[in-house]
Amino acid sequence: MLSTSLFFLVLFALVRAQDDNDSTDPAALPVVTVNVSTSQTYQTISGFGISQAFNRAASIYHLPNATQSKILDLLFDDSVGAGLTILRNGVGSSNSTALDYMLSIEPNPPSTSISNGTATYAWNGNDSSQVWLSQQAQKYGVQTFYASAWSAPWYMKSNENDQDGGYLCGVTGTKCGTGDWRQHFANYLVQYLREYQDAGINVTHLGFLNEPDISPSYAGMRSNGSQAVDFLKILAPTLQSSNFSHVKLVCCDNTGWSIAGATLSELQSASGEKYLSVYSAHGYSAAPTDPLKTSLPVWQTEWSDLTTPFTALWDSAVNTTDDDTGDVTTTDGTEVDGFVWATNIQDSLVKANVSAFLHWMGAEESSGSDMLIRINSTTNSYTVSKRLWAFAHFGRYVKPDSRRIYANSSAAWEDFSVSAFESANVGRSGIKSIAVQVINKGWANVTVSMRVEGAREGGVVLPVTTNEGVDVGSGEYLAVWEGLVNATVPARSLMSFVFS
Structure with a gap:
């Protein structure tokens, strides 16, 4: 049986390999940084x-x-x-x-x-x-x-x-x-x-x-x-x-x-x-x-x-x-x-x-x-x-009694907007799930570099996309590595990142 640390190393390598083979090189795209924190909360949903x-x-x-x-x-x-x-x-x-x-x-x-x-x-x-x-x-x-x-x-x-x-x-x-x-x-x-x-x-x-x-x-x-x-x-x-x-x-x-x-x-x-x-x-x-x-x-x-x-x-x-x-x-x-x-x-x-x-x-x-x-x-x-x-x-991802939490991005709201919510219930891992929604309002794909305070280190993130060609399409799981998640957000798209 793989150890927990080795499991996540393998998972991270698989995710990186998928990114490397993607038809769009994330390194060549504009980068938007997103910061999310569970320490600042707003309304209950x-x-x-x-x-x-x-x-x-x-x-x-x-x-x-x-x-x-x-x-x-x-x-x-x-x-x-x-x-x-x-x-x-x-x-x-x-x-x-x-x-x-x-x-x-x-x-x-x-x-x-x-x-x-x-x-x-x-x-x-x-x-x-x-x-x-x-x-x-x-x-x-x-x-x-x-x-x-x-x-x-x-x-x-x-x-x-x-x-x-x-x-x-x-x-x-x-x-x-x-x-x-x-x-x-x-x-x-x-x-x-x-x-x-x-x-x-x-x-x-x-x-x-x-x-x-x-x-x-x-x-x-x-x-x-x-x-x-x-x-x-x-x-x-x-x-x-x-x-x-x-x-x-x-x-x-x-x-x-x-x-x-x-x-x-x-x-x-x-x-x-x-x-x-x-x-x-x-x-x-x-x-x-x-x-x-x-x-x-x-x-x-x-x-x-x-x-x-x-x-x-x-x-x-x-x-x-x-x-x-x-x-x-x-x-x-x-x-x-x-x-x-x-x-x-x-x-x-x-x-x-x-x-x-x-x-x-x-x-x-x-x-x-x-x-x-x-x-x-x-x-x-x-x-x-x-x-x-x-x-x-x-x-699907923001259930009753969830709380809206702090989220911002380096881009202007009219170009790229972000929201985030923490669930009321504690999951099997002992932490609450977090759902982050981003809307790329521009006409070009961007790379998101997302740091989520409160997400479990070594945990996984489910990316979900909706645009003209996809309806709530789930991608491959991403790894939380040193507090960061990196992903490509297609133009004119809504993406949810579900941390569980």
């Missing part, structure tokens, strides 16, 4: 996820079993898929499923039509297949379920419509002839939690607003920060008295980072932060580029491109050099490129300190690119976009 609200879960459910299983694997499996760990379910408020609206569990007001009347709930047991999807996700180890209400039912609102904005009756600034519906809506949300609990699903997070800064043609409800607190004062104690004190309250899912900051300030001024476990926002109107001013974990809970036709590409940008003049011309890619979403995720984690990052849709049948996987129910087939593989680098 909650996870990465998707939604299948607005009847999109049913799009998966109605597929043949074999196709259904493959899509579930792609979303939640750590080996062949993205390894996602958060599922955001939509709490319905509508009386119809037309246009994929989500059904209310109390479609009609109490017989007295006043807010203190007795509720009659109508639970169909499947919630547009979201119950089934949650049960399937649990089989993959998903434990974080975010129940997110877009609106209260129509009769609880100032405009008597679950669409087109309107306010919850009873919050500051509303005058509703039927009374104050805040307690009734709190009871409604608790009933939703009970129904899922009875189905074997413990909802971990609950939100009651979705993009409250706009008035959409679908379910939606307006609110500013202080009005949100008007309801939180009712909802928080209702959860406590109903044995759901473990459910974490989330607010306020504004359309973008800028308006989220303003809403947060209003909420804080009204002393509402104490009711929350998570502050949340979407990435549409303004991307997550700066930390929000709160000590709460911050989640980016919805973002996608809602206008671009479907594409599965990693990088549609083009870089050309004129043969005569040598002038270089770069044409930008589209906002739905997998490369762009890799950058969106990493920027949000590093620049905005988010603890969770959720894409809007996981899988759906649509002509757009607002999903990670496009379903074709006519042929019972699907197409995987490269956006899914961008998520895989984080979903």
Whole structure:
């Protein structure tokens, strides 16, 4: 049997031999130095996820079993898929499923039509297949379920419509002839939690607003920060008295980072932060580029491109050099490129300190690119976009309770960006695993010389690459030698280095 030291000498020699035979000589490439340290930590990670609200879960459910299983694997499996760990379910408020609206569990007001009347709930047991999807996700180890209400039912609102904005009756600034519906809506949300609990699903997070800064043609409800607190004062104690004190309250899912900051300030001024476990926002109107001013974990809970036709590409940008003049011309890619979403995720984690990052849709049948996987129910087939593989680098290797740790590089962020995370669990070697993600945004391969404080000397590193030609492709193990790892990072690529 080889001694431990001899084993790693052999392993190092094999890795060096492979590098020497590589078609690209690392010594001839530009060098970027990367430094990673476990001694400086940042936010704790909650996870990465998707939604299948607005009847999109049913799009998966109605597929043949074999196709259904493959899509579930792609979303939640750590080996062949993205390894996602958060599922955001939509709490319905509508009386119809037309246009994929989500059904209310109390479609009609109490017989007295006043807010203190007795509720009659109508639970169909499947919630547009979201119950089934949650049960399937649990089989993959998903434990974080975010129940997110877009609106209260129509009769609880100032405009008597679950669409087109309107306010919850009873919050500051509303005058509703039927009374104050805040307690009734709190009871409604608790009933939703009970129904899922009875189905074997413990909802971990609950939100009651979705993009409250706009008035959409679908379910939606307006609110500013202080009005949100008007309801939180009712909802928080209702959860406590109903044995759901473990459910974490989330607010306020504004359309973008800028308006989220303003809403947060209003909420804080009204002393509402104490009711929350998570502050949340979407990435549409303004991307997550700066930390929000709160000590709460911050989640980016919805973002996608809602206008671009479907594409599965990693990088549609083009870089050309004129043969005569040598002038270089770069044409930008589209906002739905997998490369762009890799950058969106990493920027949000590093620049905005988010603890969770959720894409809007996981899988759906649509002509757009607002999903990670496009379903074709006519042929019972699907197409995987490269956006899914961008998520895989984080979903697979950065699990819940991991901590972001210090990482920087010698290159400018716009040319070469880096992030790093340490797992919460100790492995068989007695240390925690470390995952480092680097994005080479340039048009040439580079050599990375990476020093990772906290990595085990003589340990091994798994390099994983995604670009136009490779989907989360694992390379040969690299050796940690005198604290250093050297590797080639291809142009326009995302690479993860997993130290285990």
